[in-house]
Amino acid sequence: QKEVEQNSGPLSVPEGAIASLNCTYSDRGSQSFFWYRQYSGKSPELIMSIYSNGDKEDGRFTAQLNKASQYVSLLIRDSQPSDSATYLCAVRAGANNLFFGTGTRLTVIP
Amino acid sequence: DAGVIQSPRHEVTEMGQEVTLRCKPISGHDYLFWYRQTMMRGLELLIYFNNNVPIDDSGMPEDRFSAKMPNASFSTLKIQPSEPRDSAVYFCASMEGPTSTEAFFGQGTRLTVV
Numbered sequence: 001q002k003e004v005e006q007n008s009g010p011l012s013v014p015e016g017a018i019a020s021l022n023c024t025y026s027d028r029g030s031q032s033f034f035w036y037r038q039y040s041g042k043s044p045e046l047i048m049s050i051y052s053n054g055d056k057e058d059g060r061f062t063a064q065l066n067k068a069s070q071y072v073s074l075l076i077r078d079s080q081p082s083d084s085a086t087y088l089c090a091v092r093a094g095a096n097n098l099f100f101g102t103g104t105r106l107t108v109i110p
Numbered sequence: 111d112a113g114v115i116q117s118p119r120h121e122v123t124e125m126g127q128e129v130t131l132r133c134k135p136i137s138g139h140d141y142l143f144w145y146r147q148t149m150m151r152g153l154e155l156l157i158y159f160n161n162n163v164p165i166d167d168s169g170m171p172e173d174r175f176s177a178k179m180p181n182a183s184f185s186t187l188k189i190q191p192s193e194p195r196d197s198a199v200y201f202c203a204s205m206e207g208p209t210s211t212e213a214f215f216g217q218g219t220r221l222t223v224v
Contacts, residue, residue, distance in 0.1 A: 034212075043201060043215035044153070088153060096208055097166055098143060102152030 003027060004091050006101035014109050019076040021104050023089030026070070032092035033065055035074045037085045038103065044088055048074065079108045116202050116216035123223055128190040131219045134183055135204030143213060144177055144187050145201040153201070159185065192223045 005024045013019045021035075032051055036044035050056045050063040050072070062075040072091075076083055086103040093099065115134040123129050135142050143158040157167040162179045170177070174193070179185040189196055199220050203213040 032211075043217055045215070046212045049211045090213075096141060096160070096205075097155060097158065098203075098205070098213055099155055100145070100153040 003093065003099040004089055004101035006089050006104050008102055008104060010105040010107055012107045012109055013079050015079060015081060017079050017108075019079045019083065019106055019108070021074040021076075021087050021089075021106070023072045023074075023101055024070055025072070025089075025091045025093075025099075027091070027093040028067075028070065030091045030093040033063070033072045034090040034092075035061075035063060035072075036088040036090055036100070038088055039085045044100075076106075079106075081108045081110050084108050114202055114204050114214050114216035116200075116219050118219060119217060120220045121222070123192055123221070125193055125223055126191045127223075128188065129192045129196075129221060129223075131187040131200050131202075131221070133185045133187070133202030133216060135185070135202070136206075136214055137183065139204035139206050139214075141205040141207070141210075141213075142179060142185050143203040143205070144185070145203065147199045147201060147218075156187070189221075192221075194223045197222050 003026050035048040037047050038044045048063040050065045053065050056063045060077045064073045084107050086105045088103045089101040091099050117132045140161050144156040145153050147153045156169045157177045159179045177187045199218045201215050201218045203215045205213040
């Protein structure tokens with residue numbers, strides 16, 4: 001069983017819409033959760049981190065965490081074509097292992 | 111700081127040859143991770159080091175893979191002998207400490223084994 005599961009997509013949304021990306025994880029002891037963005041041919045870069053249940057907002061991005069359901073999500077409001085990328089969910093578990101999901105490819109259609 | 115530096119950026123080698131990938135983490139970062147990324151399997155954690163000591167190598171696919179970190183500023187990932195199925199992008203990432211909020215990635219090494 002993979003530690004972090006994501007729907008690989010692709011997910012297509014029109015410009016200006018809300019994009020919703022989801023992730024589940026297997027280790028109940030996980031404490032830190034991250035969303036990375038990876039443009040084609042580039043390395044992953046951090047866009048959000050979340051540690052407590054509930055929502056965390058940063059500009060157009062909102063991360064949501066539900067530890068009871070072992071579920072993390074990322075909402076992107078007012079999606080822009082520049083948001084088109086692969087979004088990777090990452091979970092830090094145990095002795096600082098940092099596991100990634102396979103990523104969801106998002107395309108924002110102008 | 112210039113960030114995490116990986117070399118080479120691209121490597122093409124013949125099956126059976128030895129391949130060595132290199133990584134220089136950000137100065138002062140205590141954690142170093144090696145990942146392999148493919149379309150099918152995504153970003154897989156191979157091994158990580160804390161203060162130059164390998165902590166978890168359970169992701170290393172088989173004995174053909176080995177990793178070392180002789181000092182705080184340098185790590186290598188070696189594949190011997192290489193096989194076509196090893197073709198992937200290999201990323202190195204470093205993190206400052208156990209409560210850090212971000213792992214910083216190098217630009218990756220695209221390995222092609224023919």
